[in-house]
Amino acid sequence: MRTFTNSLFALLFASLLIVGCGGESADTSAAAETADQSAEAANSGAIVIEATDMLQFSVTEFSVTEGEEVTIILKNVGQMAKEMGGHNLVILTEGDVQEFGVAAASASATGYIPADMEAWVLAHTELLGPGEEATLTFTAPAAGTYDFLCSFPGHFGTMRGVMTVEAAM
Ligand SMILES: [Cu+2]
Structure with missing residues (x-):
């Protein structure tokens, strides 16, 4: 963890140097971006996704690494009554998202998870x-x-996204 933090500082320092020298290097934004992502990962861990009354997820794309323990926190920040417009998060391992969404609409008895799917x-x-x-x-x-x-x-027309699982190094 310490090594990781050190390298993060080194990265930040390096990008400051580039900015300080007035360099127009395209590396500046790339370095900053990498630092941001590292910081995000360092805060670790949980991926927070908000679900809204506008039928949106605040996060529609995220990446994890194969074999990693993933924690996702879903927050319903809307005000719509649960029966009228509740939200859940369903990650599919196979099958068509459209087909699942259509079938789920008539699966209220099982929390909108079709029993046969x-x-x-x-x-x-x-x-x-x-x-x-x-x-x-x-x-x-x-x-x-x-x-x-x-x-x-x-909801699935707009409330959907993709999780990318990257191969472990
Ligand atoms: Cu929803």
Whole structure:
């Protein structure tokens, strides 16, 4: 951890030097970006996703590493009653997100997770009402891309995204 922090400082210092020298190097933004991402990872860990009344997820793309323990915190920051417009987060391991979303609409009895499609689900939260939050933890599966959605009826059109799993070094 210390080594990591040191290298982060070195990176910040290096980018300050570049800025300080008035260099027009394109490396400046790349270095800053890398530092940002490292800082994010250092804060560790949890990926926080907010779900809104505007039917949006605040995060629609994120990356994890194969075999990593992933923690996602879903926060429903909306005010819509749960029965009218609750939100969940469902990460699919296979299958078509559109097909899942359509089938989920008539699966209210099972929390909008179609019973015959459970094999498609890598992980999911419960349906959240306004102000509620849920934590999802799972081990990142094999490298690849995985769709996620809110499976409340009518939400998946806009409430969806992609989790990228990168191969472990
Ligand atoms: Cu939703």
